[in-house]
Amino acid sequence: MKQKKLNEQFKILVVDDSLYTLEVVQRNLSIEGYQVFTASTAEEALNFLEANPIDLVITDFKMPKISGLDLIRHVRENLEDVEIMMITGYPSIDGAVDAVKKGAEEYLIKPFTDKELLTAVERIEEKMIRKRTYQSKKFRVESYGIIGESAEMQNVFKLIKKAASTKANVLISGESGTGKELVARAVHYASERRSAPFVPVNCTAIHDNLIESELFGHVKGAFTGARDSRAGFFQIANGGTLFFDEIGDASLNLQGKLLRVMEDKTIYMVGSSRAFTVDTRIIAATNKDLLSLVTKGFFREDLYYRLNVINILIPPLRERTNDILLLINYFLEKFPTELNRSVPRFSDDALRVLVKYHWQGNVRELENLIQRLVVIKDNDLIEVADLPVSMKFSVNRKMEINRTLAEVEAEHIRNVLVSVNGNKTKASEILGVDRKTLREKLKRIKPVNTPENG
Numbered sequence: 001m002k003q004k005k006l007n008e009q010f011k012i013l014v015v016d017d018s019l020y021t022l023e024v025v026q027r028n029l030s031i032e033g034y035q036v037f038t039a040s041t042a043e044e045a046l047n048f049l050e051a052n053p054i055d056l057v058i059t060d061f062k063m064p065k066i067s068g069l070d071l072i073r074h075v076r077e078n079l080e081d082v083e084i085m086m087i088t089g090y091p092s093i094d095g096a097v098d099a100v101k102k103g104a105e106e107y108l109i110k111p112f113t114d115k116e117l118l119t120a121v122e123r124i125e126e127k128m129i130r131k132r133t134y135q136s137k138k139f140r141v142e143s144y145g146i147i148g149e150s151a152e153m154q155n156v157f158k159l160i161k162k163a164a165s166t167k168a169n170v171l172i173s174g175e176s177g178t179g180k181e182l183v184a185r186a187v188h189y190a191s192e193r194r195s196a197p198f199v200p201v202n203c204t205a206i207h208d209n210l211i212e213s214e215l216f217g218h219v220k221g222a223f224t225g226a227r228d229s230r231a232g233f234f235q236i237a238n239g240g241t242l243f244f245d246e247i248g249d250a251s252l253n254l255q256g257k258l259l260r261v262m263e264d265k266t267i268y269m270v271g272s273s274r275a276f277t278v279d280t281r282i283i284a285a286t287n288k289d290l291l292s293l294v295t296k297g298f299f300r301e302d303l304y305y306r307l308n309v310i311n312i313l314i315p316p317l318r319e320r321t322n323d324i325l326l327l328i329n330y331f332l333e334k335f336p337t338e339l340n341r342s343v344p345r346f347s348d349d350a351l352r353v354l355v356k357y358h359w360q361g362n363v364r365e366l367e368n369l370i371q372r373l374v375v376i377k378d379n380d381l382i383e384v385a386d387l388p389v390s391m392k393f394s395v396n397r398k399m400e401i402n403r404t405l406a407e408v409e410a411e412h413i414r415n416v417l418v419s420v421n422g423n424k425t426k427a428s429e430i431l432g433v434d435r436k437t438l439r440e441k442l443k444r445i446k447p448v449n450t451p452e453n454g
């Protein structure tokens with residue numbers, strides 16, 4: 001698939017004994033950015049559901065052995081959070097009403113258009129977003145003042161706990177705005193060092209000719225302008241934690257100095273020959289790939305390994321959809337109180353845009369946006385029109401313009417086949433080609449993935 005999937009978190013399992021339906025549905029929904037899996041029997045679907053978190057099951061009604069209705073019943077009884085859509089050829093005979101009663105959110109009648117399918121899926125998706133937003137209000141998940149319930153953040157919390165129980169150095173990596181500093185503070189305040197200072201140092205802000213004095217301090221008269229003695233970062237953070245932010249931007253000079261202190265734990269103030277022993281824990285953060293800087297010779301390998309004893313990687317916000325909703329709620333509650341405003345609400349469409357947005361600036365970008373919206377909107381409903389233009393554009397998932405003729409042709413063939421229930425004779429009539437040509441074209445079309453191979 002060529003385009004970026006903006007909505008990898010919404011996972012759909014399609015169950016149908018007709019491979020053509022599977023293929024068409026999978027294709028159409030993948031193009032829209034959904035992550036789509038397929039199963040050709042209800043048994044296969046049940047196995048898949050046991051091992052994989054799925055948001056929506058789209059199932060055929062008539063299938064050999066276990067029917068769609070039984071599948072729906074099973075999902076309803078065992079998997080609370082999974083939504084269901086049923087596909088049926090004959091709504092009245094198949095008992096679609098029954099299916100809806102048993103827990104299917106929607107049903108679609110075959111043959112259906114791409115648009116009908118997408119509209120139905122989007123309706124369910126919206127409902128789900130609403131439900132989750134509501135639920136997340138009830139169960140805000142927070143650790144160390146860090147909001148997040150995604151598996152990725154649970155892992156981060158685990159690592160924070162582990163790091164807090166040791167003195168080992170920590171390297172935190174992640175894009176800008178993912179909460180690296182927040183995590184560094186969490187490690188410090190969860191550790192035994194919490195009553196000693198946490199001292200953040202931005203490596204880009206240290207002048208190369210002041211490195212020694214900034215890090216180790218200086219005594220009175222050490223250099224022109226040194227009118228008083230001044231402690232350096234290592235002394236201030238003694239017993240506590242020094243947080244070197246943007247470590248990837250540290251000059252080789254600074255890197256060398258850091259490495260030396262980490263090795264022998266002693267410092268000399270500029271202008272003094274008296275050695276101070278320091279006990280400072282080092283946490284560093286970077287949004288760069290340090291290893292590639294090592295390869296290029298911009299970062300010392302020995303320092304890299306010294307720092308990277310415990311590695312905490314914070315994934316970007318766009319990979320943790322559930323956290324987006326949690327954070328929106330968190331900031332919605334936080335800012336109105338701070339700004340003396342009342343809490344605005346989001347329309348479902350606006351929420352959908354936010355969940356699908358790429359969040360280049362991660363949590364910081366989200367935080368700033370909510371703050372701005374709270375100021376502008378006060379008590380009102382926030383709608384798509386209120387969101388920044390760039391956000392609305394980036395959510396346009398269609399990208400039809402990127403598709404090749406072969407892709408469009410393949411899709412059309414699949415659609416026609418579905419509409420005639422896989423009858424190749426009828427399909428070739430509609431398509432205006434003979435059966436042989438159709439067979440050959442079908443051979444070239446990529447087969448669908450099944451839970452086993454996809």
Ligand SMILES: Nc1ncnc2c1ncn2[C@@H]1O[C@H](COP(=O)(O)OP(=O)(O)O)[C@@H](O)[C@H]1O
Pocket residue numbers: 145146147148174175176177178179180181182183363364367
């Ligand atoms: N999981 C989170 N929960 C709550 N606030 C967060 C979270 N992640 C980031 N923030 C907030 O987003 C902003 C950016 O976080 P910060 O730690 O400075 O990011 P980084 O250092 O990675 O650029 C801060 O205001 C921070 O409080």
Ligand SMILES: [Mg+2]
Pocket residue numbers: 177180181245
């Ligand atoms: Mg930062």
